[in-house]
Amino acid sequence: MSRYRFSIDLGETFTDFVLMDDAGRLSIKKIPTTIHDSTERLVEEIGYFMAEKKVDPAVVEALVVGMSVQMPPSMAITCARNLEEKLLAAGWSTPIRLVTSHGRLLPIDEAVENPESIMSPRIGGLMTGRYFGNQIGQKNLVVLRIGGSSSFVSLQNELSATSMDSLDQSLESQVRSFDMGGNSYIGLNEEKEPVLLAEHATPGPGPACFGRGGTLPTLTDVDLVLGFLNKDYFLYGAIPLKVDLAKKAIQEHLATPLNISVEEAAMRVSNGVDANLAFQIRELTGAHTAELETYSLLAFGGAGPVHACEIARLLGIKQVVVPVGAGVSSALGYLLVLAENDPEWQIPAAMQRAGYYNSTQRTGDFHALKGYRSVYYEKDLTPCGCPIYDRAGIRAEDTLSGPAIIEGPESTVVMHEKSYARMDAFRNLRIFLR
Known part of the structure; x- marks a missing residue:
């Protein structure tokens, strides 16, 4: 019988679940x-999730x-x-067990003694970066x-x-x-340039494109209008x-005031x-673009892989990697923290999505092709008929060229021109920028 571990990342706008068995x-x-x-x-x-996966929570x-x-730590x-x-x-x-920012796991009664330690534990992202960096054989990484x-x-x-200790020490200087x-x-600054604001749409109304009453534009609305989503x-x-x-919100709050x-x-x-x-990453290194060419960029989060290739291009980075489970990287990282704290359970060298990959899902010249969509890549705003x-339908060692959306x-x-992608044996999507 398989052994299971379960992690939850309770976020501001989404909550992520990851269930892993001992086979990865x-x-x-x-x-x-x-x-x-x-x-x-x-x-x-x-x-609902456990029932869908046919796993008894008791095991x-x-x-x-x-x-x-x-939120206040006491409320958390x-x-x-x-x-x-x-x-x-x-x-x-x-x-x-609650994850602390320094990679410990605390029962709730122990966390009460120092509740600030459990808030926004960035160690999950660092652990995920280390795991996939080791897997692809790349130690110099930008994790986004x-x-x-x-x-x-x-x-x-x-x-x-x-090591965990060295990752912990890097939290202040390299994160x-x-x-x-x-x-x-999104709002307009004093120079009348569009900027992202600290405020964000709550899960209720959400972005304008959710159709739940939100009227202000968000980055999700922008990515939708450009054809990325x-x-x-x-x-x-x-x-x-x-x-x-999404267009109505952008028109009212950005396009009309700017007359564009x-x-x-x-x-x-x-x-x-x-x-x-890209500027923030350069500031972290104090490096010129050429020195970042030795790095690969690991892209996580729902929006990270949307913007990663262009950020890498600005930095001079030649490889972008979008790993398995990229959209739930923090929750996945908490299971890696668990493995560090539990010597009886080791994370396998490879992970796979249970019931996700299906090489026969599509037919035609390329079995993973879903269709085409108008996407705005260039500053001249000429849309591209993008594949x-x-x-789930891309097989190991398959390659495809940009522009493309996966x-x-x-x-x-989101892949731009002058790039190509290969699905490696671990089912990480590796994108190479020419």
Whole structure:
């Protein structure tokens, strides 16, 4: 019988689940439900997920939770305790252990003594970067995560990637976090340039394109208008995206005040986000572009793979890697933290999505091809008839050339011209920039 571990990343805009067995098979879910909602709703979603995977919660041996939320630490402790009580009542046999920012796992009663230590544990992203860096044989890494409400960049090299202690020490000097993500609102600064604001859409109304009452434009609206996102495949299609509402929000708040088109306003936002993150990465290294050529960029989060290739190009980085489970990297990283704390359980050298890969899903010249979509890549705003691929249908060692968009249920990869991608034997998508 398989042994299971389960992790939860409680975020500001989404909550991520990762269920892993001892063979490295992953079951993944991202939902627009957070700890700000009732714990009853969260327990229901967890129950639906476990039922769908046909796994009895009673056989799960470890339950790890990370608090990637903005709330008072005492409130986070209360929420975690309520969640634990309801899960135990629902048949779970293991209590919650909370991840600390320095890579420890604490029962709730111990976390009460230092609740600040459990808030926004960035160690999950560092652990995920180290794991996949070792897997691809690359020790010099830029790790980029763009989530719903926050972004995270870190540098890892041969020294910082060797141990948990060295990763922990790098948290201050080689890591930066930002209040920006897919749900960040966009406004105009004093120079009348579009900028991402610290405020972001909450899960209720969400971005304007969700059609739930939001009227302000967000980065998600921009990525949709530029053609990067599939309006029918966001979060497994659970949230149909409304292109007309995204355009209306951008028109009213950006395009009209600037007297430019909706597409140009969206392009300015996208270019600004890419340039800002590239600048932040350069500041972390203090390096010139040429020195970053020795690095690979690991892209995580729902929006990270959307913007990673252009950020890499700005930095002079030649390889972008979008690993298995890229859209739930923090939750996956918490399981790697668990392995560091539990010598009886080791993470396998390779992970795979349980029930996800299907090489016969498509037919035709290239079996993963889903179709074509108009995508705005260039500053002249001439749309490209871009091929769209299903990541689940790409076989190991398959290659494809950019421009292209590769879609998965938790994240989308945007490739520009002068690039090509290869699916490696571990099912990591490796993109090479010419």
